[in-house]
Amino acid sequence: MKTTYAAALSAVALIGLAGCVANNPKGAEAIAVESTAAECKVATATATSGNISFNVKNSGDQVTEFYVLADDGLRIIGEVENIAVGASRALTIQAQPGSYFTVCKPGMIGEGIGQTAFTVTGDEIAIDASEEKATQEAVANYTAYTKTQVGELVMGVKALTDAYVAGNDDEARRLFPIARINYERIEPTAEQFGDLDPKIDYRKPGADAEGLEFTGFHRIEADLWNDEAVLNYPDDEVPLLDQTGREALADQLNTDIQALYDQVHSADFVLTLGDITNGAIGLLDEVAAPDGKLPGEEDEFSHTDLYDFYANVEGAEVAFGSVRDIAEAKGAEGAALVAELDAQFKAMKDLLATYGNYDDGFVSYDTVAQDKRNELGAQLNALSEPLAQLTHTVLGVSEG
Structure with a gap:
Protein backbone atom coordinates (compact mmCIF):
# COMPACT_ATOMS: atom_id res chain seq x y z
CA MET A 1 0.00 0.00 0.00
CA LYS A 2 1.09 3.50 -0.73
CA THR A 3 0.09 6.37 1.49
CA THR A 4 -1.85 9.41 0.33
CA TYR A 5 -1.83 13.08 1.20
CA ALA A 6 -4.39 15.80 0.75
CA ALA A 7 -2.71 17.65 -2.09
CA ALA A 8 -3.01 14.60 -4.33
CA LEU A 9 -6.73 14.08 -3.87
CA SER A 10 -7.88 16.66 -6.41
CA ALA A 11 -5.65 15.12 -9.04
CA VAL A 12 -7.46 11.80 -8.82
CA ALA A 13 -11.00 13.09 -8.43
CA LEU A 14 -11.64 12.99 -12.17
CA ILE A 15 -10.90 9.29 -12.42
CA GLY A 16 -14.07 7.88 -10.83
CA LEU A 17 -12.90 4.28 -11.18
CA ALA A 18 -15.63 1.94 -12.32
CA GLY A 19 -16.42 -0.82 -9.86
CA CYS A 20 -16.80 1.70 -7.03
CA VAL A 21 -20.50 0.93 -6.60
CA ALA A 22 -21.02 -2.03 -4.30
CA ASN A 23 -23.01 -4.95 -5.59
CA ASN A 24 -24.12 -8.31 -4.23
CA PRO A 25 -22.68 -11.03 -6.49
CA LYS A 26 -25.00 -13.96 -7.03
CA GLY A 27 -24.43 -16.64 -4.40
CA ALA A 28 -22.40 -14.38 -2.09
CA GLU A 29 -23.42 -13.52 1.47
CA ALA A 30 -23.63 -9.71 1.61
CA ILE A 31 -22.35 -7.83 4.67
CA ALA A 32 -22.58 -4.05 5.02
CA VAL A 33 -19.48 -2.16 6.20
CA GLU A 34 -19.31 1.54 7.04
CA SER A 35 -15.94 3.25 7.29
CA THR A 36 -15.97 6.57 9.16
CA ALA A 37 -13.23 8.81 10.51
CA ALA A 38 -13.28 6.94 13.82
CA GLU A 39 -14.94 3.56 13.28
CA CYS A 40 -15.08 0.49 11.07
CA LYS A 41 -18.64 -0.76 11.45
CA VAL A 42 -19.20 -4.29 10.16
CA ALA A 43 -22.87 -5.32 10.28
CA THR A 44 -22.11 -8.79 11.63
CA ALA A 45 -19.13 -10.52 13.21
CA THR A 46 -19.97 -13.96 11.77
CA ALA A 47 -20.64 -15.50 8.39
CA THR A 48 -20.97 -18.92 6.78
CA SER A 49 -18.12 -20.38 4.73
CA GLY A 50 -18.23 -19.67 1.01
CA ASN A 51 -18.36 -16.45 -0.99
CA ILE A 52 -18.73 -13.37 1.21
CA SER A 53 -19.21 -9.89 -0.21
CA PHE A 54 -18.32 -6.98 2.06
CA ASN A 55 -20.13 -3.88 0.75
CA VAL A 56 -17.98 -1.02 2.06
CA LYS A 57 -19.36 2.53 2.23
CA ASN A 58 -16.99 5.40 3.00
CA SER A 59 -18.84 7.81 5.31
CA GLY A 60 -15.64 9.45 6.49
CA ASP A 61 -13.72 12.45 5.25
CA GLN A 62 -10.70 10.70 3.70
CA VAL A 63 -10.07 8.05 1.07
CA THR A 64 -10.22 4.71 2.89
CA GLU A 65 -9.39 1.00 2.64
CA PHE A 66 -10.98 -2.14 4.07
CA TYR A 67 -9.14 -5.35 4.94
CA VAL A 68 -9.95 -8.90 5.95
CA LEU A 69 -6.95 -10.28 7.85
CA ALA A 70 -5.96 -13.81 8.85
CA ASP A 71 -6.06 -14.94 12.47
CA ASP A 72 -2.55 -13.54 13.10
CA GLY A 73 -3.83 -10.04 12.31
CA LEU A 74 -1.05 -9.52 9.77
CA ARG A 75 -1.59 -11.62 6.64
CA ILE A 76 -4.04 -10.06 4.20
CA ILE A 77 -6.88 -12.30 3.03
CA GLY A 78 -8.52 -9.62 0.94
CA GLU A 79 -8.54 -5.86 0.59
CA VAL A 80 -10.33 -3.09 -1.24
CA GLU A 81 -8.57 0.26 -1.41
CA ASN A 82 -8.94 3.76 -2.81
CA ILE A 83 -12.60 4.07 -1.70
CA ALA A 84 -13.41 7.72 -2.27
CA VAL A 85 -15.40 9.79 0.22
CA GLY A 86 -19.09 8.98 -0.23
CA ALA A 87 -18.39 6.01 -2.51
CA SER A 88 -18.98 2.31 -1.99
CA ARG A 89 -17.06 -0.72 -3.19
CA ALA A 90 -17.45 -4.47 -2.75
CA LEU A 91 -14.79 -6.94 -1.65
CA THR A 92 -15.65 -10.56 -2.43
CA ILE A 93 -13.63 -13.33 -0.79
CA GLN A 94 -13.99 -17.10 -0.59
CA ALA A 95 -13.67 -17.89 3.09
CA GLN A 96 -13.07 -21.25 4.71
CA PRO A 97 -14.17 -21.76 8.35
CA GLY A 98 -11.89 -20.02 10.81
CA SER A 99 -10.99 -16.83 12.67
CA TYR A 100 -10.29 -13.55 10.90
CA PHE A 101 -10.17 -9.82 11.56
CA THR A 102 -11.75 -6.85 9.78
CA VAL A 103 -10.21 -3.38 9.81
CA CYS A 104 -10.56 -0.03 8.00
CA LYS A 105 -7.78 2.40 7.18
CA PRO A 106 -8.98 6.00 6.68
CA GLY A 107 -6.33 7.98 4.84
CA MET A 108 -4.76 4.66 3.76
CA ILE A 109 -1.95 5.04 6.32
CA GLY A 110 -1.02 3.65 9.73
CA GLU A 111 -2.34 0.55 11.45
CA GLY A 112 -6.00 1.24 10.71
CA ILE A 113 -8.97 1.54 13.05
CA GLY A 114 -11.70 -0.71 14.39
CA GLN A 115 -9.86 -4.03 14.06
CA THR A 116 -12.52 -6.57 15.05
CA ALA A 117 -12.67 -10.35 15.26
CA PHE A 118 -14.67 -12.00 12.47
CA THR A 119 -15.63 -15.68 12.57
CA VAL A 120 -16.54 -17.92 9.64
CA THR A 121 -18.51 -21.04 10.53
CA GLY A 122 -19.83 -23.95 8.48
CA ASP A 123 -18.19 -26.65 6.41
CA GLU A 124 -15.00 -26.65 4.38
CA ILE A 125 -15.68 -25.53 0.82
CA ALA A 126 -15.53 -28.45 -1.59
CA ILE A 127 -14.02 -27.88 -5.02
Missing part, protein backbone atom coordinates in the same frame (compact mmCIF):
# COMPACT_ATOMS: atom_id res chain seq x y z
CA ASP A 128 -14.91 -29.89 -8.10
CA ALA A 129 -12.04 -32.24 -8.99
CA SER A 130 -11.47 -30.82 -12.46
CA GLU A 131 -11.60 -27.26 -11.16
CA GLU A 132 -9.26 -28.22 -8.32
CA LYS A 133 -6.69 -29.34 -10.87
CA ALA A 134 -7.07 -26.11 -12.83
CA THR A 135 -6.74 -24.13 -9.61
CA GLN A 136 -3.58 -25.96 -8.62
CA GLU A 137 -2.08 -25.28 -12.02
CA ALA A 138 -3.03 -21.60 -11.92
CA VAL A 139 -1.55 -21.11 -8.46
CA ALA A 140 1.61 -23.05 -9.33
CA ASN A 141 2.12 -21.06 -12.52
CA TYR A 142 1.52 -17.70 -10.91
CA THR A 143 3.75 -18.57 -7.96
CA ALA A 144 6.54 -19.47 -10.37
CA TYR A 145 5.98 -16.18 -12.20
CA THR A 146 6.24 -14.27 -8.95
CA LYS A 147 9.49 -15.96 -8.02
CA THR A 148 10.91 -15.25 -11.47
CA GLN A 149 10.00 -11.58 -11.24
CA VAL A 150 11.67 -11.23 -7.84
CA GLY A 151 14.77 -13.01 -9.13
CA GLU A 152 14.99 -10.50 -11.98
CA LEU A 153 14.34 -7.69 -9.54
CA VAL A 154 17.41 -8.62 -7.51
CA MET A 155 19.58 -8.29 -10.59
CA GLY A 156 17.97 -5.10 -11.83
CA VAL A 157 18.33 -3.34 -8.49
CA LYS A 158 21.97 -4.43 -8.23
CA ALA A 159 22.70 -2.87 -11.64
CA LEU A 160 20.95 0.35 -10.58
CA THR A 161 22.73 0.63 -7.25
CA ASP A 162 26.13 -0.21 -8.77
CA ALA A 163 25.78 2.71 -11.19
CA TYR A 164 24.46 4.95 -8.42
CA VAL A 165 27.30 4.20 -6.00
CA ALA A 166 29.87 4.58 -8.78
CA GLY A 167 28.60 8.10 -9.46
CA ASN A 168 27.46 7.18 -12.98
CA ASP A 169 24.31 9.21 -12.59
CA ASP A 170 23.24 9.21 -16.24
CA GLU A 171 23.28 5.41 -16.29
CA ALA A 172 21.56 5.25 -12.91
CA ARG A 173 18.79 7.55 -14.20
CA ARG A 174 18.35 5.28 -17.22
CA LEU A 175 18.17 2.19 -15.02
CA PHE A 176 15.88 3.62 -12.35
CA PRO A 177 12.54 2.96 -14.13
CA ILE A 178 13.81 -0.30 -15.64
CA ALA A 179 14.78 -1.69 -12.22
CA ARG A 180 11.26 -0.99 -10.94
CA ILE A 181 9.39 -2.95 -13.63
CA ASN A 182 9.60 -6.35 -11.92
CA TYR A 183 8.51 -4.88 -8.61
CA GLU A 184 5.53 -3.09 -10.12
CA ARG A 185 4.32 -6.26 -11.86
CA ILE A 186 3.90 -8.08 -8.51
CA GLU A 187 3.34 -5.13 -6.18
CA PRO A 188 0.35 -6.53 -4.21
CA THR A 189 2.34 -9.69 -3.43
CA ALA A 190 5.35 -7.67 -2.31
CA GLU A 191 3.10 -5.61 -0.04
CA GLN A 192 2.16 -8.73 1.96
CA PHE A 193 5.53 -8.84 3.69
CA GLY A 194 5.29 -6.50 6.66
CA ASP A 195 7.70 -3.61 6.57
CA LEU A 196 9.48 -4.48 3.31
CA ASP A 197 7.29 -2.42 0.99
CA PRO A 198 7.57 0.74 3.16
CA LYS A 199 11.37 0.44 3.08
CA ILE A 200 11.52 -0.40 -0.62
CA ASP A 201 8.85 1.75 -2.23
CA TYR A 202 7.35 4.38 0.06
CA ARG A 203 7.39 7.95 -1.15
CA LYS A 204 8.44 10.71 1.23
CA PRO A 205 4.91 11.65 2.42
CA GLY A 206 4.21 8.01 3.27
CA ALA A 207 7.46 7.59 5.19
CA ASP A 208 6.89 10.85 7.08
CA ALA A 209 3.27 9.93 7.93
CA GLU A 210 4.36 6.66 9.54
CA GLY A 211 7.50 8.02 11.16
CA LEU A 212 9.81 5.96 8.96
CA GLU A 213 13.18 6.76 7.47
CA PHE A 214 12.84 7.75 3.80
CA THR A 215 14.72 4.95 1.98
CA GLY A 216 14.43 2.73 -1.06
CA PHE A 217 13.70 3.49 -4.69
CA HIS A 218 12.27 6.93 -4.13
CA ARG A 219 15.12 8.18 -1.94
CA ILE A 220 17.50 7.22 -4.75
CA GLU A 221 15.14 8.99 -7.15
CA ALA A 222 15.25 12.13 -4.99
CA ASP A 223 19.05 12.08 -5.13
CA LEU A 224 19.29 11.48 -8.89
CA TRP A 225 16.70 14.17 -9.71
CA ASN A 226 17.56 16.45 -6.81
CA ASP A 227 16.55 19.69 -8.55
CA GLU A 228 13.01 18.32 -8.83
CA ALA A 229 13.12 17.08 -5.24
CA VAL A 230 14.13 20.51 -3.96
CA LEU A 231 11.24 22.08 -5.88
CA ASN A 232 8.80 19.69 -4.20
CA TYR A 233 10.41 19.83 -0.76
CA PRO A 234 12.24 23.17 -0.52
CA ASP A 235 13.04 23.03 3.21
CA ASP A 236 16.17 20.91 2.78
CA GLU A 237 14.16 17.74 3.40
CA VAL A 238 15.88 15.68 0.68
CA PRO A 239 19.50 16.85 0.57
CA LEU A 240 22.03 15.35 -1.78
CA LEU A 241 23.77 12.39 -0.20
CA ASP A 242 27.54 12.10 0.09
CA GLN A 243 29.34 8.93 -0.98
CA THR A 244 28.87 7.29 2.41
CA GLY A 245 25.18 8.09 2.29
CA ARG A 246 24.84 6.67 -1.22
CA GLU A 247 26.56 3.45 -0.24
CA ALA A 248 24.37 3.01 2.85
CA LEU A 249 21.17 3.69 0.86
CA ALA A 250 22.19 1.25 -1.89
CA ASP A 251 23.15 -1.44 0.61
CA GLN A 252 19.82 -1.08 2.39
CA LEU A 253 17.80 -1.39 -0.82
CA ASN A 254 19.75 -4.46 -1.93
CA THR A 255 19.29 -6.02 1.52
CA ASP A 256 15.54 -5.39 1.46
CA ILE A 257 15.15 -6.75 -2.08
CA GLN A 258 17.09 -9.86 -1.05
CA ALA A 259 14.77 -10.24 1.93
CA LEU A 260 11.80 -10.12 -0.46
CA TYR A 261 13.49 -12.78 -2.60
CA ASP A 262 14.01 -14.97 0.46
CA GLN A 263 10.37 -14.58 1.48
CA VAL A 264 8.88 -15.62 -1.87
CA HIS A 265 11.32 -18.52 -2.15
CA SER A 266 10.64 -19.85 1.35
CA ALA A 267 8.59 -22.97 2.02
CA ASP A 268 6.03 -20.81 3.82
CA PHE A 269 5.20 -18.73 0.73
CA VAL A 270 1.74 -19.76 -0.43
CA LEU A 271 -0.64 -18.02 -2.82
CA THR A 272 -4.31 -18.75 -3.36
CA LEU A 273 -6.62 -18.24 -6.31
CA GLY A 274 -8.10 -15.25 -4.50
CA ASP A 275 -4.63 -13.75 -4.06
CA ILE A 276 -4.15 -13.90 -7.81
CA THR A 277 -7.49 -12.39 -8.82
CA ASN A 278 -7.56 -9.75 -6.08
CA GLY A 279 -3.93 -8.98 -6.89
CA ALA A 280 -4.89 -8.23 -10.48
CA ILE A 281 -7.53 -5.80 -9.25
CA GLY A 282 -5.07 -4.31 -6.75
CA LEU A 283 -2.53 -3.59 -9.47
CA LEU A 284 -4.98 -1.31 -11.26
CA ASP A 285 -5.87 0.31 -7.94
CA GLU A 286 -2.16 1.12 -7.61
CA VAL A 287 -2.34 3.03 -10.89
CA ALA A 288 -5.41 5.06 -9.93
CA ALA A 289 -4.56 5.77 -6.27
CA PRO A 290 -4.18 9.45 -5.28
CA ASP A 291 -0.42 8.93 -4.95
CA GLY A 292 -0.26 6.58 -7.93
CA LYS A 293 0.80 6.62 -11.54
CA LEU A 294 -2.23 8.19 -13.24
CA PRO A 295 -2.10 11.40 -11.14
CA GLY A 296 1.69 11.55 -11.68
CA GLU A 297 2.52 11.22 -7.98
CA GLU A 298 4.36 7.88 -7.95
CA ASP A 299 7.61 9.07 -9.54
CA GLU A 300 7.27 12.71 -8.61
CA PHE A 301 10.92 13.63 -9.30
CA SER A 302 11.83 11.53 -12.34
CA HIS A 303 8.37 11.59 -14.00
CA THR A 304 8.88 7.98 -15.12
CA ASP A 305 5.35 7.01 -14.04
CA LEU A 306 4.45 5.47 -17.42
CA TYR A 307 6.96 2.64 -16.90
CA ASP A 308 5.23 1.79 -13.62
CA PHE A 309 1.77 2.24 -15.17
CA TYR A 310 2.58 -0.23 -17.96
CA ALA A 311 4.16 -2.72 -15.54
CA ASN A 312 1.10 -2.66 -13.27
CA VAL A 313 -1.15 -3.36 -16.28
CA GLU A 314 1.18 -6.14 -17.43
CA GLY A 315 1.12 -7.71 -13.98
CA ALA A 316 -2.67 -7.55 -13.85
CA GLU A 317 -2.88 -9.18 -17.27
CA VAL A 318 -0.56 -12.00 -16.22
CA ALA A 319 -2.68 -12.62 -13.13
CA PHE A 320 -5.82 -12.64 -15.25
CA GLY A 321 -4.16 -14.97 -17.74
CA SER A 322 -3.36 -17.40 -14.94
CA VAL A 323 -7.07 -17.83 -14.14
CA ARG A 324 -8.48 -17.15 -17.60
CA ASP A 325 -9.46 -20.75 -18.34
CA ILE A 326 -11.17 -21.09 -14.98
CA ALA A 327 -13.20 -17.94 -15.59
CA GLU A 328 -14.09 -18.98 -19.14
CA ALA A 329 -15.38 -22.34 -17.88
CA LYS A 330 -17.98 -20.61 -15.69
CA GLY A 331 -20.64 -20.63 -18.37
CA ALA A 332 -21.80 -17.81 -20.61
CA GLU A 333 -21.19 -15.12 -18.00
CA GLY A 334 -17.58 -16.21 -17.52
CA ALA A 335 -16.93 -16.45 -21.24
CA ALA A 336 -18.34 -12.95 -21.76
CA LEU A 337 -16.14 -11.56 -19.00
CA VAL A 338 -13.04 -13.16 -20.50
CA ALA A 339 -13.83 -11.71 -23.93
CA GLU A 340 -14.36 -8.25 -22.43
CA LEU A 341 -11.12 -8.40 -20.45
CA ASP A 342 -9.16 -9.57 -23.47
CA ALA A 343 -10.43 -6.55 -25.41
CA GLN A 344 -9.90 -4.02 -22.62
CA PHE A 345 -6.39 -5.18 -21.74
CA LYS A 346 -5.44 -4.84 -25.41
CA ALA A 347 -6.97 -1.38 -25.62
CA MET A 348 -5.16 -0.27 -22.45
CA LYS A 349 -1.78 -1.53 -23.62
CA ASP A 350 -2.27 -0.13 -27.12
CA LEU A 351 -3.00 3.30 -25.65
CA LEU A 352 0.02 3.16 -23.34
CA ALA A 353 2.19 2.09 -26.29
CA THR A 354 1.51 5.45 -27.95
CA TYR A 355 3.68 6.97 -25.21
CA GLY A 356 6.64 4.61 -25.67
CA ASN A 357 7.95 1.23 -24.53
CA TYR A 358 10.55 -0.28 -22.25
CA ASP A 359 13.25 -0.54 -24.93
CA ASP A 360 12.98 2.96 -26.36
CA GLY A 361 11.69 4.62 -23.22
CA PHE A 362 8.41 6.31 -22.32
CA VAL A 363 7.83 10.04 -22.53
CA SER A 364 8.30 12.02 -19.35
CA TYR A 365 4.92 12.01 -17.64
CA ASP A 366 5.04 15.74 -16.86
CA THR A 367 4.73 16.32 -20.62
CA VAL A 368 1.41 14.42 -20.80
CA ALA A 369 -1.39 17.01 -20.83
CA GLN A 370 -4.40 16.65 -18.54
CA ASP A 371 -6.77 15.77 -21.40
CA LYS A 372 -4.47 12.90 -22.34
CA ARG A 373 -4.31 11.76 -18.71
CA ASN A 374 -8.11 11.83 -18.71
CA GLU A 375 -8.05 9.57 -21.77
CA LEU A 376 -5.76 7.14 -19.95
CA GLY A 377 -8.08 7.31 -16.94
CA ALA A 378 -11.14 6.55 -19.06
CA GLN A 379 -9.51 3.46 -20.52
CA LEU A 380 -8.34 2.42 -17.06
CA ASN A 381 -11.97 2.65 -15.93
CA ALA A 382 -13.08 0.54 -18.89
CA LEU A 383 -10.60 -2.16 -17.88
CA SER A 384 -11.15 -1.90 -14.12
CA GLU A 385 -14.92 -2.37 -14.32
CA PRO A 386 -14.88 -5.93 -15.71
CA LEU A 387 -11.72 -6.82 -13.80
CA ALA A 388 -13.55 -6.02 -10.55
CA GLN A 389 -15.80 -9.01 -11.32
CA LEU A 390 -12.94 -11.47 -11.78
CA THR A 391 -12.71 -12.74 -8.20
CA HIS A 392 -16.40 -13.51 -7.94
CA THR A 393 -16.48 -15.16 -11.38
CA VAL A 394 -13.47 -17.37 -10.72
CA LEU A 395 -14.51 -18.35 -7.20
CA GLY A 396 -18.23 -18.56 -8.00
CA VAL A 397 -20.37 -21.48 -9.09
CA SER A 398 -20.37 -22.63 -12.69
CA GLU A 399 -23.58 -22.11 -14.70
CA GLY A 400 -23.07 -25.37 -16.51
